[in-house]
Amino acid sequence: MRHPLQCIQLCHQRSDTGGSLLLAAAGPRIYLYNVDDGALLCSWPEISPSTDGKNAEFSPEAALEQGAKREAPESEEGPPGKRRKVSSSADAKVEDADRKAKSPPATELPAVSIVSQSPDGKYVVVVTSEDKAIRVFELLDGSTLNALSTRCMPKRPSSVIVTSDSTILCADKFGDVYSLPLLESEIKAVSNSEAEKEGDISESREEVYVPAATHLTVHTARNRMALENQMRMANKQVEKTGPSFAHDPIIGHVSMLTDMTFVTLEAEDGKRRNYILTADRDEHIRISRAPPQAHIIEKFCFGHREFVSKLCLPRWQPTRLVSGGGDDCLFVWDWLNGKLKQRIDLRPEVATALQSDGESKNTKGEPLQQKSNIAVSGIWDVSISNATSGKSEEIESPVRLILVACEGVPVLFSFSWIGEGIAEPPQFLNVEGNILDVAVLPNDSSIFITIDSSHKASSLTELREDETVPGLKAFGWSAQNNAWTKTSKFNNILETINGSNGPGTEVSPNPKKIRELIYGIENLRKRGYEE
Amino acid sequence: MEEAQHQTKRQKREIYRSSHKTEDGSAELPRKKFYRQRAHANPFSDHLLVYPESPASMDWSEYYPAFVQSQQASAAAPSEELSSGVTSTTNSMTKRVEVADIGCGFGGLLVALAPRMPDTLLVGMEIRTQVTQFVQDRIKALRNQNPENGEYQNIACLRANTMKFLPNFFDKSQLSKIFLCFPDPHFKARKHKARIVSTTLNSEYAYVMRPGGIVYTITDVEDLHNWMVRHFEAHPSFERLSKEEETADECVQVMQDETEEGKKVTRNNGNKYTACFRRLEDPPWP
Ligand SMILES: C[S@@+](CC[C@H](N)C(=O)[O-])C[C@H]1O[C@@H](n2cnc3c(N)ncnc32)[C@H](O)[C@@H]1O
Numbered sequence: 001m002r003h004p005l006q007c008i009q010l011c012h013q014r015s016d017t018g019g020s021l022l023l024a025a026a027g028p029r030i031y032l033y034n035v036d037d038g039a040l041l042c043s044w045p046e047i048s049p050s051t052d053g054k055n056a057e058f059s060p061e062a063a064l065e066q067g068a069k070r071e072a073p074e075s076e077e078g079p080p081g082k083r084r085k086v087s088s089s090a091d092a093k094v095e096d097a098d099r100k101a102k103s104p105p106a107t108e109l110p111a112v113s114i115v116s117q118s119p120d121g122k123y124v125v126v127v128t129s130e131d132k133a134i135r136v137f138e139l140l141d142g143s144t145l146n147a148l149s150t151r152c153m154p155k156r157p158s159s160v161i162v163t164s165d166s167t168i169l170c171a172d173k174f175g176d177v178y179s180l181p182l183l184e185s186e187i188k189a190v191s192n193s194e195a196e197k198e199g200d201i202s203e204s205r206e207e208v209y210v211p212a213a214t215h216l217t218v219h220t221a222r223n224r225m226a227l228e229n230q231m232r233m234a235n236k237q238v239e240k241t242g243p244s245f246a247h248d249p250i251i252g253h254v255s256m257l258t259d260m261t262f263v264t265l266e267a268e269d270g271k272r273r274n275y276i277l278t279a280d281r282d283e284h285i286r287i288s289r290a291p292p293q294a295h296i297i298e299k300f301c302f303g304h305r306e307f308v309s310k311l312c313l314p315r316w317q318p319t320r321l322v323s324g325g326g327d328d329c330l331f332v333w334d335w336l337n338g339k340l341k342q343r344i345d346l347r348p349e350v351a352t353a354l355q356s357d358g359e360s361k362n363t364k365g366e367p368l369q370q371k372s373n374i375a376v377s378g379i380w381d382v383s384i385s386n387a388t389s390g391k392s393e394e395i396e397s398p399v400r401l402i403l404v405a406c407e408g409v410p411v412l413f414s415f416s417w418i419g420e421g422i423a424e425p426p427q428f429l430n431v432e433g434n435i436l437d438v439a440v441l442p443n444d445s446s447i448f449i450t451i452d453s454s455h456k457a458s459s460l461t462e463l464r465e466d467e468t469v470p471g472l473k474a475f476g477w478s479a480q481n482n483a484w485t486k487t488s489k490f491n492n493i494l495e496t497i498n499g500s501n502g503p504g505t506e507v508s509p510n511p512k513k514i515r516e517l518i519y520g521i522e523n524l525r526k527r528g529y530e531e
Numbered sequence: 532m533e534e535a536q537h538q539t540k541r542q543k544r545e546i547y548r549s550s551h552k553t554e555d556g557s558a559e560l561p562r563k564k565f566y567r568q569r570a571h572a573n574p575f576s577d578h579l580l581v582y583p584e585s586p587a588s589m590d591w592s593e594y595y596p597a598f599v600q601s602q603q604a605s606a607a608a609p610s611e612e613l614s615s616g617v618t619s620t621t622n623s624m625t626k627r628v629e630v631a632d633i634g635c636g637f638g639g640l641l642v643a644l645a646p647r648m649p650d651t652l653l654v655g656m657e658i659r660t661q662v663t664q665f666v667q668d669r670i671k672a673l674r675n676q677n678p679e680n681g682e683y684q685n686i687a688c689l690r691a692n693t694m695k696f697l698p699n700f701f702d703k704s705q706l707s708k709i710f711l712c713f714p715d716p717h718f719k720a721r722k723h724k725a726r727i728v729s730t731t732l733n734s735e736y737a738y739v740m741r742p743g744g745i746v747y748t749i750t751d752v753e754d755l756h757n758w759m760v761r762h763f764e765a766h767p768s769f770e771r772l773s774k775e776e777e778t779a780d781e782c783v784q785v786m787q788d789e790t791e792e793g794k795k796v797t798r799n800n801g802n803k804y805t806a807c808f809r810r811l812e813d814p815p816w817p
Pocket of ligand 1: 574633634635636637638639656657658659662691692693694695711712713714715727790791792793
């Protein structure tokens with residue numbers, strides 16, 4: 001079994017040849033691809049051929065970095081005292097031999113839960129789940145991810161946004177939103193003696209850096225050296241930045257935050273106003289001003305009766321909000337006024353989707369029963385300008401779509417947006433597995449979809465017997481048919497990613513961990529309520 | 532054993548309650564010992580709470596029957612807004628709630644304020660079921676004792692976790708006063724988010740309060756007092772009242788003397804720390 005691609009994201013930056021770049025995350029790793037030729041440009045953490053035996057794939061970047069590490073082993077290894085500093089946990093004193101003996105599988109690396117980027121596309125921000133870390137990368141020359149910093153948050157991030165003023169907004173599962181600088185100028189290699197002086201720093205900081213790999217996962221001396229360097233760097237960063245998390249959050253719910261969006265609107269006076277919208281497990285959608293006035297709550301959007309899990313502001317009309325969660329419907333809001341404009345019933349769509357989906361259902365007939373609950377797992381806005389039709393007989397308005405995915409449903413619902421709202425019914429885009437993520441190529445009127453290739457379609461628990469289902473799919477919008485259709489435009493990247501050396505093949509994944517990573521939405525439902 | 536004891540306790544309680552029959556117009560005040568409950572409730576957990584989907588869907592009429600508008604007057608104008616399935620009921624009240632006693636306990640403050648603010652609706656909000664029931668029975672009995680003058684018609688108590696659902700009950704700028712009297716201290720540092728005062732919760736208090744409205748706080752725990760002062764003073768939507776303003780406010784004295792906790796502290800000769808904060812106007816957008 002290979003690990004499914006839990007997140008995909010098209011970079012705002014382009015490759016040196018002007019092509020699109022796709023970021024994909026499979027388990028603990030992120031990969032950067034050139035969409036045009038399908039080439040793998042870079043991956044993180046670097047793939048070590050010795051641990052991940054069957055896969056000999058090497059990113060140029062990783063190779064380069066390892067080369068650099070080989071050149072200067074002395075300076076990076078440092079004196080023994082430094083090494084102790086690096087692994088601040090108790091097992092630091094364990095001998096190398098013991099470490100090898102207790103070697104856990106490479107699946108112990110923390111899984112990537114969120115991939116985000118700065119509006120200018122220069123920076124990629126990744127959240128890893130188990131260590132609650134926000135990791136900032138610089139995207140260099142449209143081809144290389146350069147790790148800049150790792151900051152461990154007090155609680156698990158559930159949504160991360162980079163604003164145009166280089167601030168990271170991080171919403172977490174404890175209900176708080178923190179604001180932190182994208183780049184911290186003081187993140188520089190701290191000299192060893194300095195680090196030693198700050199003796200009691202481990203008490204003052206809230207979280208200790210948890211390395212992406214441990215000593216137990218990397219076997220060759222060269223890789224261990226690389227890892228130690230990585231840990232050392234990360235620890236220094238945390239030591240430097242950790243205490244800054246002690247300051248108060250800018251927004252807080254006494255609930256679990258599930259999603260967040262940031263938007264700038266132009267007010268009547270022509271000034272720009274920034275808003276933060278936060279959604280929680282207790283049915284709330286809250287509208288706050290953005291910093292420096294994040295203490296002002298402007299409105300609530302009331303109407304959800306179950307948890308809210310996803311927010312989407314259509315880019316063509318950002319004063320509207322589409323939200324979804326544990327209710328049977330989608331909601332469309334005039335959010336500035338807290339007014340509900342539309343409620344779109346998803347129940348018939350989901351029922352049809354599950355019925356129309358292949359044989360597995362008909363044999364047992366149970367998935368429909370299981371799906372008595374609907375959990376919206378994704379909402380995406382797509383705007384397709386009809387530049388293709390050059391004839392000026394009619395000025396065609398762009399095609400506007402709201403795409404909706406529900407947890408454990410192998411159909412993407414594609415709603416048209418007409419006028420000020422959603423038009424029913426949606427088109428069904430059938431895929432062979434449960435939908436995990438969608439990435440929109442704005443200029444190509446195309447989308448990528450990742451599906452769960454580990455579990456059977458319509459099931460959150462049953463593993464597939466066949467291993468052949470490709471995890472990445474591509475569809476193009478056909479203006480003639482007014483529908484999504486299969487496209488051969490992206491065969492190169494589909495081949496690389498879905499091929500036998502594609503992402504997710506380096507580690508043999510643990511099904512339970514996969515499930516926790518990709519199917520967390522329905523778990524937000526409150527159980528005590530049935531009484 | 533414990534189970535059995537619990538059973539009999541509950542049975543006693545039920546026998547007492549059914550014989551007490553405040554519904555039928557009893558004027559006998561309820562007795563606290565039949566409403567005992569664990570001292571603390573977890574504000575983070577999913578209690579089986581009932582709360583309105585939105586302030587518009589909150590039905591206040593059962594809480595303040597004397598303030599329900601006559602039928603014709605309340606014929607609501609058809610709203611163009613998509614209603615969320617529940618018919619709006621706020622229209623049918625002649626007044627809106629303006630004062631909230633958060634964590635009201637056994638309701639001493641409400642009962643003391645009722646005759647002092649006869650034209651204002653006050654609500655006590657309490658997370659513990661038994662305690663809420665006690666206050667509700669207490670108010671019914673008081674109303675039944677005063678059928679002619681209509682006293683105590685302006686107070687009510689409902690069960691709520693205010694830390695999660697305050698905005699479900701009140702619109703923006705609806706309240707003129709909030710009381711936070713002797714809140715649970717939650718000593719552990721890790722539990723600070725469980726405190727009823729924090730920078731982020733203060734934003735919610737600011738949201739439901741109108742500019743010029745006052746938050747009243749009192750506690751016998753000096754650390755908690757300092758904590759509340761620090762967090763309200765640090766919040767840009769609030770400014771602390773001067774000591775002169777505080778003493779000039781009748782509510783401060785009532786809060787010191789009439790809350791159950793306040794009385795307890797007096798009996799034990801303990802200290803009471805008070806602080807009041809004014810809700811400021813929101814600044815213009817930057
Ligand atoms: C120490 S008592 C004070 C009672 C009353 N204010 C007095 O002064 O006598 C604190 C009360 O707050 C209630 N409480 C605690 N957290 C609450 C919450 N989140 N929502 C509503 N009530 C809460 C407790 O159940 C308790 O009755």
